[in-house]
Amino acid sequence: MSSLHTLHINPLILAGLNGSNWHLADYESRGGYAQLKNILEQKIPPEEVIARVKASGLRGRGGAGFPTGLKWSFMPRQLPGDKYLVCNSDEGEPGTFKDRDILRYNPHALIEGMAIGAYAMGIPVGYNYIHGEIWQEYTIFEQALEEARSAGYLGKQILGSDFSFELHAHHGYGAYICGEETALLESLEGKKGQPRFKPPFPASYGLFGKPTTINNTETFAAVPFLLQVGPEAYLKLGKPNNGGTKIFSISGDVVRPGNYEIPLGTPFAKLLELAGGMRDGLKIKAVIPGGSSAPVIPGEMMMSTDMDYDSISKAGSMLGSGAVIVMNETRCMVKSLLRLSYFYHEESCGQCTPCREGTGWLWRMVNRIEHGQGRLEDLEMLGDVAGNIMGRTICALGDAAAMPVRGMLKHYMSEFEYHVEHKKCLVPEYV
Numbered sequence: 001m002s003s004l005h006t007l008h009i010n011p012l013i014l015a016g017l018n019g020s021n022w023h024l025a026d027y028e029s030r031g032g033y034a035q036l037k038n039i040l041e042q043k044i045p046p047e048e049v050i051a052r053v054k055a056s057g058l059r060g061r062g063g064a065g066f067p068t069g070l071k072w073s074f075m076p077r078q079l080p081g082d083k084y085l086v087c088n089s090d091e092g093e094p095g096t097f098k099d100r101d102i103l104r105y106n107p108h109a110l111i112e113g114m115a116i117g118a119y120a121m122g123i124p125v126g127y128n129y130i131h132g133e134i135w136q137e138y139t140i141f142e143q144a145l146e147e148a149r150s151a152g153y154l155g156k157q158i159l160g161s162d163f164s165f166e167l168h169a170h171h172g173y174g175a176y177i178c179g180e181e182t183a184l185l186e187s188l189e190g191k192k193g194q195p196r197f198k199p200p201f202p203a204s205y206g207l208f209g210k211p212t213t214i215n216n217t218e219t220f221a222a223v224p225f226l227l228q229v230g231p232e233a234y235l236k237l238g239k240p241n242n243g244g245t246k247i248f249s250i251s252g253d254v255v256r257p258g259n260y261e262i263p264l265g266t267p268f269a270k271l272l273e274l275a276g277g278m279r280d281g282l283k284i285k286a287v288i289p290g291g292s293s294a295p296v297i298p299g300e301m302m303m304s305t306d307m308d309y310d311s312i313s314k315a316g317s318m319l320g321s322g323a324v325i326v327m328n329e330t331r332c333m334v335k336s337l338l339r340l341s342y343f344y345h346e347e348s349c350g351q352c353t354p355c356r357e358g359t360g361w362l363w364r365m366v367n368r369i370e371h372g373q374g375r376l377e378d379l380e381m382l383g384d385v386a387g388n389i390m391g392r393t394i395c396a397l398g399d400a401a402a403m404p405v406r407g408m409l410k411h412y413m414s415e416f417e418y419h420v421e422h423k424k425c426l427v428p429e430y431v
Contacts, residue, residue, distance in 0.1 A: 022140065024147040027108035033153055035227040036112050039119060040161040046077065049120040053223065055231035057243020062088055062179075062216025063291070063320045065309045068223075074203040075213050077122030084207040085118050085126035086214045090184055092131055092176040093291035094343060095323030098247040098259050099217035103130065103137035106221070107144035111167060113220035115153060116227070118165040121213055126167045128217075129184050132174035141169050176347035180395045181214045183349070194349045195395035218247055218322075238264035242308040246319075252326035253279045264308040271307055271324065282328040286411070290320025292340050293400030295407025296333075317407065332425045333412040337404060338366045344401035355398035358389040362405055369416060372423035379416055383409055 206212020255276025
């Protein structure tokens with residue numbers, strides 16, 4: 001079980017640290033559902049709710065970082081017929097473990113955030129797609145749904161208003177590809193989880209062919225708090241274009257791995273300090289800042305980089321899901337890439353030829369290099385194959401497989417060359 005920590009306390013998102021006070025009464029004691037009540041009692045126009053979310057600078061916390069309020073504005077709320085709201089809790093990115101802690105410790109924050117989103121977009125039905133390999137969190141969320149329904153926060157005419165919203169949980173099957181939003185929709189419909197061509201985008205043709213808005217767990221869970229403190233104050237917690245706080249899942253060679261909620265724009269050096277610094281007193285070598293699909297950044301460069309979307313992008317990587325994987329000076333980059341390449345080879349759904357074939361080629365070449373059978377031409381071919389995958393697949397899994405390869409070759413080519421020339425690793429073995 002991961003640990004939770006906060007630098008800037010958000011009582012509506014990371015609460016229930018002992019794992020037992022996630023129930024409705026506990027959430028209400030922390031101010032939970034007050035924002036939903038206020039919206040319905042004051043009859044705040046849906047357009048105003050969306051405007052506040054836009055003003056807060058909240059960006060999608062699942063990986064893409066798309067402005068949440070802008071996405072909500074795409075929903076044709078006056079369109080007659082079915083519309084759907086979907087939460088992507090299919091947290092399968094290696095290194096990421098924040099969303100499951102929200103489900104485990106504070107599921108009502110997610111429920112309230114989804115209900116507010118449904119009101120703002122005129123949506124009557126929602127689904128939370130939960131990763132298939134986390135059963136405890138799924139059962140907790142189901143219990144929270146029952147509590148919310150019994151208290152009148154979900155269902156018909158919520159809190160005596162004319163707003164109705166029903167929310168369901170759906171347990172996935174553990175497929176990494178279902179973290180891609182359209183593959184998730186296919187799975188929700190009972191089909192094989194494979195990505196769809198876009199356009200059309202989900203806002204016009206989503207679940208069951210109807211307009212659908214999809215956001216990440218952390219994104220929805222942040223909504224009640226941003227409305228509580230106000231959009232301007234929420235924006236100021238972070239920095240321009242990067243409003244609010246963000247949960248970072250830090251793992252690897254640190255003293256205290258876990259989830260840390262900090263303001264966006266906090267220096268990475270501060271995050272590392274919160275995590276207790278480097279384990280065993282070893283030097284930092286490299287950081288993958290946004291989950292396994294993000295290009296690696298050398299440790300020295302990372303120490304002068306801030307934790308926000310724009311700063312990480314400027315450093316040559318991406319914030320992604322907020323999974324920060326820290327590696328010390330003894331870690332072999334070839335061996336690390338071998339593990340990542342195998343993962344993406346195994347998790348490719350096989351729909352696109354560049355991804356289906358290319359991920360296998362990448363893994364086999366890195367495997368040769370790691371086991372002393374590599375050739376110098378493999379290094380150039382690795383870059384060529386990764387480049388030919390990028391941008392040539394229906395979804396971003398192909399890019400996710402290619403970017404770690406390109407990042408490793410960019411910053412640690414000498415280690416790959418050493419493997420090829422000496423048939424062994426440059427760094428000493430370390431556990």
